[in-house]
Amino acid sequence: MNQTLxxxxxxxxNLARKHYENFPVASLLIPKSKKKFIAAVYAxxxxxxxxxxxxxLNPKKRIEKLIEYKNHLINKSINAIYPHFPAVFHTIESNSLTLKNFTDLIDAFIQDNQKNVYQDWNEVLDYCSKSANPVGRILLEIFEIRNEQAFFYxxxxxxxxxLTNFFQDLKIDLQRNRFYLPQNLLLKYNLTNDDLLTFVKTNQVDDRLRNALNEAISFTENMFIEGKNLLDYLSGLFRLxxxxxxxxxxxVLSKIKENNFDPIKHRLKLKKLDWLAIILKVIFNG
Structure with a gap:
């Protein structure tokens, strides 16, 4: 490997070590041969x-910078402003990764600066297809899994x-004027976006939001349950x-429920004891 690479x-x-937050235990299980590739994707x-x-920067300027970033990727251009790109290009080439998964991620960030309200779950999940799903597909390709059913799960x-991150960071997103809870779900429980902003301002929620989150969390739990079929396509440490x-x-969803469906007052994070319980559950229940 040359010095630049x-x-x-x-x-x-180093960037991954500095920022990695959501699943620190799982990250320890990544095989050494794959870690540099996953770090490049993360960066x-x-x-x-x-x-x-x-x-x-205003949204227009951010979009311009994101388009420029996307063009650097597509054109494989090296720029001192972005020291991670040599590793990214090498990761894509070494693992024959699908470029669209990377451009989709950028498109999701562009969308964040163009659209802040989602009408229904279909719109939210369309956003997820660009903001989240490409990461899973990239990981599967790095681990040499290219099965359409595996991609589906x-x-x-x-x-x-x-979605879990949306619920967890509800307050943060509302402070950024982003409304990821579908409008038809809010309407069902007699809620408006202004009501959500009032919850942030007063640091209090009521049963309307609790009921809406209860339904949203049930929807999300069912997705996790269906997605767990992916494990049939995996083995070893990657499966774990x-x-x-x-x-x-x-x-995280359970903790939101345990805290009376109130992510406004407290941003819920997993603690070391939570991870210990999860590890024991996985080891003994599979």
Whole structure:
């Protein structure tokens, strides 16, 4: 490996170590031979996310920067501003990864700056097909799994994880004026976007939001359950890693329920004891 490429991978690995939050236990199970590839994918998505969300740029400028970022990817151009790209290009080539999965991720970040209200679950899941599902498909390809049924179940898991993150970060997204809970779900429980903003302002929720979240969480749990069929296509540590990820997502949903469906007052995260319980469950129940 030449020095430029090694430096690029080291940048990706350090970035992943610095920011990786959601499933820290599962990350330890990634085989050493795959870690640098997954770090490169993480860096690619993390930096795109930073462009989409960070700083004082207006949406138009952010979209311009994301399009520029996408063109760097497509044209395989090296730029000192983005030291991770040599590793990204090498990862794509070494594993024969589908480029569309990477461009879809950027398109999701562009959409975040164009659209902030979703009418129904179909619209939300269409967003997930770009924001979350490509990550699962990339991982499967890195682990040399290219089965359409496996991709289908992976999409279920990744969309469920994205929805879980929406519920977990409801307050943060509302503060950014993003409304991922479907409008027809809110209407069913006599809620409006203004009501959600009031919940953030007062740091209090009522039974209308609790009932809406209860339905949304049930919808998401069913996606996790269906997606768990992916495990039939996996083996070894990768199977264990994905199982832990599923169980971790389900545990977050359980904690939201245990906290009376109130992610506004407390952002719920998994603690070390939660992960210990999940690991024991996976080991003894499969």
């Amino acid at each position: 090694e430096t690029s991978y080291n940048f990706c690995i 690619f998505a993390r930096i795109a996310d930073d462009i989409a969300d960070e700083g004082d 992976s999409d279920k898991i990744c969309s469920a994880l994205q 890693e994905i199982n832990l990820t599923i169980q971790g997502g389900m545990k």
